[in-house]
Each structure stands twice: as C-alpha cells, then as structure tokens.
Amino acid sequence: MATIDAYDTKxxxxxxxxxxxSDGTQTSRRGSRRKRDAQEWLAEHVTIAKASGSSSTRPCISSSRRFVLGLRR
Known part of the structure; x- marks a missing residue:
C-alpha cells in the first residue's frame, strides 16, 4: 500500500x-490534477508490480493520511 496525499500549488x-x-528508499510521484488520477497511477505502477513480483517498488503506509486503495474515495 501507499499514501495518496493532497498539496496546494499556485x-x-x-x-x-x-x-x-525495493531498496527501502521513500519516493513520490507528484502532480496529479485529480485524486482519481493518483489512484489509477498507484494501481498501475505500484500495486500491480508488487502483485506480479516484478516490483521495483515496495509500497509503504505513511503515518500521515493513510489511504487504502478502494476503501475510501
């Protein structure tokens, strides 16, 4: 799992x-205009990669604003 977080820009x-x-470093993908776009990117790049075992990512749950894909919109 991963965290989807909002931030404000001009x-x-x-x-x-x-x-x-997979090496344990935290990273982020920024700039989605809609929360839905961020959810779809997460599903395509992190969740599927983890499930298939070809993962270069290991999702984490951040202590702030936890989000479980599909349970809260």
Missing part, C-alpha cells in the same frame, strides 16, 4: 503518491 490542488522502492 495552480490549485494537486495529488501525490508516496511509496517505497
């Missing part, structure tokens, strides 16, 4: 996905 609210790579 251009408006944006969404980011925060996750951990």
């Amino acid at each position: 251009a408006g609210r944006r969404w980011r996905v925060i996750y951990r790579k």
Whole structure:
C-alpha cells in the first residue's frame, strides 16, 4: 500500500503518491490534477508490480493520511 496525499500549488490542488522502492528508499510521484488520477497511477505502477513480483517498488503506509486503495474515495 501507499499514501495518496493532497498539496496546494499556485495552480490549485494537486495529488501525490508516496511509496517505497525495493531498496527501502521513500519516493513520490507528484502532480496529479485529480485524486482519481493518483489512484489509477498507484494501481498501475505500484500495486500491480508488487502483485506480479516484478516490483521495483515496495509500497509503504505513511503515518500521515493513510489511504487504502478502494476503501475510501
């Protein structure tokens, strides 16, 4: 699992996905205009990669704003 978090910019609210790579370092993918876009990116790149075993990422749960894909929208 990973965290989807909102942040504000001059251009408006944006969404980011925060996750951990397989080497343990935390990273994020920023700039999604909609929360839905961030959820879809997470599902395509992190969740599927983990399930298939070809993962270069190991998702984490951040202590702030936990989000479980599919349970809360």
